[in-house]
Amino acid sequence: MTFLSALLAAEPAHEAVKAAAHAAPAAAKSTGPLGDIMETFSRFGVDKPHLIVQLINFTILAFVLYRFAIKPALGQLEERIRQAEQLQVDRASAEAQLAAAQKNAEAKLVAASDEAAKILAEARNSAKQAVEAAKSEAQAAQIDVIAKATAAIEADRVKMMNEVRGEISRLVVDTAAKVLEQNLDDSQRGRLNEAAVKQLAR
Amino acid sequence: MSAASVRAEAKRLLALSLEGGVVSADLVGAVLAELTKSRPAHQLRPLLRAYLANIRRELARGEARIEHAGPLASTEADAIAAHFSRLLGRTVRPVARRNDALLAGFRVRVGDDVTDLTASLRLANLAKSLS
Numbered sequence: 244m245t246f247l248s249a250l251l252a253a254e255p256a257h258e259a260v261k262a263a264a265h266a267a268p269a270a271a272k273s274t275g276p277l278g279d280i281m282e283t284f285s286r287f288g289v290d291k292p293h294l295i296v297q298l299i300n301f302t303i304l305a306f307v308l309y310r311f312a313i314k315p316a317l318g319q320l321e322e323r324i325r326q327a328e329q330l331q332v333d334r335a336s337a338e339a340q341l342a343a344a345q346k347n348a349e350a351k352l353v354a355a356s357d358e359a360a361k362i363l364a365e366a367r368n369s370a371k372q373a374v375e376a377a378k379s380e381a382q383a384a385q386i387d388v389i390a391k392a393t394a395a396i397e398a399d400r401v402k403m404m405n406e407v408r409g410e411i412s413r414l415v416v417d418t419a420a421k422v423l424e425q426n427l428d429d430s431q432r433g434r435l436n437e438a439a440v441k442q443l444a445r
Numbered sequence: 446m447s448a449a450s451v452r453a454e455a456k457r458l459l460a461l462s463l464e465g466g467v468v469s470a471d472l473v474g475a476v477l478a479e480l481t482k483s484r485p486a487h488q489l490r491p492l493l494r495a496y497l498a499n500i501r502r503e504l505a506r507g508e509a510r511i512e513h514a515g516p517l518a519s520t521e522a523d524a525i526a527a528h529f530s531r532l533l534g535r536t537v538r539p540v541a542r543r544n545d546a547l548l549a550g551f552r553v554r555v556g557d558d559v560t561d562l563t564a565s566l567r568l569a570n571l572a573k574s575l576s
Contacts, residue, residue: 409576416572423548423564432515435549439562440521443528443553 448491455495459503466535468503506556511541513551514563529555 284290427435458480462472476496480489509526511517526539537555548564 405576409572412572412575415575416568420548420565420568424545427515427549429515432545432549433518435564436513436515436517436521436551439550440524442562443525443560 451491451495454492455499458492458496459499462500463503467507468500473500502556505554507535507537508555509537509539510554511539511551512544512547512554512563513541514543514545514547514549517541517543517551525551525553529553 281291284294458476462468462476464472477493480492480496484492509522509529511522511525522539522541526537530537533555546565548568550561550563550566552559552561552563552566554560
């Protein structure tokens with residue numbers, strides 16, 4: 244209850260008297276619908292000053308309430324709403340960033356997997372080529388060794404055959420020479436010399 | 446004296462020692478006597494050595510050195526020498542020597558030329574062809 248309402252409540256009789264004093268002439272004076280409305284309000288105890296005071300009182304109360312209670316509450320509410328909206332925006336942004344990060348991570352994983360598969364395939368190819376090269380080299384070396392061994396064996400065989408042939412020839416010639424030396428007598432040698440002289444003359 | 450001049454002098458002395466294309470013992474003796482008188486000792490030795498080599502070579506050119514296995518009749522030796530005289534266009538006399546290691550046949554050396562008709566050479570060629 245405001246100060247004005249308390250003041251009005253402290254002097255009801257005086258006001259009622261004054262209202263009655265004013266009401267009589269007013270009633271006498273009132274004409275038309277407005278006068279009827281005022282008369283109706285007067286019958287329900289609503290007089291004009293009192294109504295004005297109540298209106299002022301209500302206006303002050305409404306202003307004070309609005310200024311010190313409703314407006315801060317509305318501000319806080321708006322701030323909360325704004326914060327909630329900002330949170331929602333941040334959350335959406337964070338979710339988008341998370342999705343992008345997940346997508347990026349998945350893409351990187353896929354790329355890394357592809358790269359790993361590629362490196363693995365290259366390593367397998369390299370290993371296969373190295374094995375093939377080593378195999379070819381070993382085969383070439385084997386062929387070379389076999390060829391050299393065959394050539395050496397053949398050379399040894401030919402050398403041995405030549406040595407054997409030379410030895411046999413030497414033995415045959417030595418034997419023939421000894422046989423001739425032991426078996427040829429002077430008459431035979433003389434005939435051979437005579438034949439040689441005839442051969443020289445031809 | 447240089448080696449070339451020694452060889453030239455020895456060649457000239459050899460020409461002085463020939464009589465009818467044959468080495469003459471008298472002319473050789475005269476050349477040696479003249480040399481010992483006219484040349485100092487330090488020049489004489491190389492010159493005499495070269496002269497001796499030329500004389501030997503010239504004598505070898507005029508000899509058919511016959512190595513033979515078994516007996517070789519003098520007629521056969523003369524026939525051999527006559528063959529080489531005709532072949533070389535100069536007189537060649539036979540010098541025979543027996544060598545039974547040749548097995549059979551003979552080998553003739555005239556100067557630097559060698560003709561071998563021995564059984565030992567045939568056997569050596571056979572051994573070479575077999576080996």
